[in-house]
Amino acid sequence: MKMLVVDDDRDLRELIGFTLTQAGYLVMKAADGLAALRTFESESPDLVVLDINMPGASGFQVCEAIRKRSRVPVIMLTVRGEEEDLVRALELGADDYLTKPFSPRTLLARIKALLRRAGMENPTPLAAGRVALDIDEHTVRIGNSDPVRLTKLELRLLQMLLANAGHTVSSDRLLIQVWGHRNSADRQLLKQLVHRLRQKIEADPATPQLLQTAAGAGYKLIVD
Amino acid sequence: MKMLVVDDDRDLRELIGFTLTQAGYLVMKAADGLAALRTFESESPDLVVLDINMPGASGFQVCEAIRKRSRVPVIMLTVRGEEEDLVRALELGADDYLTKPFSPRTLLARIKALLRRAGMENPTPLAAGRVALDIDEHTVRIGNSDPVRLTKLELRLLQMLLANAGHTVSSDRLLIQVWGHRNSADRQLLKQLVHRLRQKIEADPATPQLLQTAAGAGYKLIVD
């Protein structure tokens, strides 16, 4: 699922990009309206996250231009209290909006709701190698075995690892993504969660084949 | 899609009516609160546009009365600067508001956003597997058994599950769809409603075959 993130604020753009990448989406970024439209043309993303307040071509103009040629879901970012912006955004065909500041989790929730409404939800469950995740059902299948039920946190952890399958994900990132903001000294939670997840998905939890430790760095999911 | 427009200002009422008719909606009108409630009763519109400043029963009273019997989306019209009205309208359960003057396009944008939020953009299928829902009669048939009468909330819940038959629907989504926006801490209501619905549609409510729990995720309707 390709997504286009348009925001002139570099930090926010990167944050959103990071969030979506972690969630398993393919992300493209644009810093201004012109670049946004160019990228939109060449990449045809499946969803657009669009800031309103931008120098040059404003979010409105970009939204209008996009709507002239596509019904792709558009989420607009507004600052709190600018009711008029909001109305205008909806008028121009935006599908949803988010007032800054917002949490990454909120953004994800909205995006998912939007994709669902647009009938574009992941047709194939998130999968890599022998690991197939069913987000709706809260289950994983390893190879052809029976689906295993996961808890909310286990699901989130596995989702993160799956989104970066084959690559190490640092403990800090995992902590932030799974629990939201949290003291990075709180490694015990992650230790525990990894342990519990291994009990569920590893043939022999004592010698992990899938969820391996990258000492001093984090964890990674092995896919062949 | 039936809509009720309530405003004592004849011109504005006609303008709104015209706008909505042009947009393809079926429009009913009322010039005062009393007529509004009468029409609401007899016609059960799918959305209400309601002016606050009216002689006789004010928009507030009408809104309150409507909310006592329905979760139908309500948009209230206020004059600019009357913040108190606005707050009170939202407290009374209005779903959105518009400050006069506004453009027809703004009104349409808001209405569409509201319908989308209420998940009313398209009709839902009435049957899947052994479950057949009769929306008008407020009844279900399971297989060839006698129809069972459902309450308003039970109907809405089942409708939602039926629309996603075979897939888990999250508790949050059910809460929003059945009750409108509601504190997600209010799981008790859902618990209750599921329980009562199971009593009605399950052969053995203690071991549900149709309405199953997806622990930590939500509920789903099993269709073979």
Next chain:
DNA sequence: CCCGTCTATAACCGTTTTGTAACCGGCACG
């Protein structure tokens, strides 16, 4: 106005999930 139905709210229980602490063993380092 009364009565039956429907809905909201609370309480209780057993189970699952999550958070916290303690302990173990390997390993690097002085």
Next chain:
DNA sequence: CGTGCCGGTTACAAAACGGTTATAGACGGG
């Protein structure tokens, strides 16, 4: 060697969850 850090494991407490029952208020039809 001893010490400290890291990750894994075990154990247990706290919180959340889901099912159930009970009760009171709201609603709607006579």
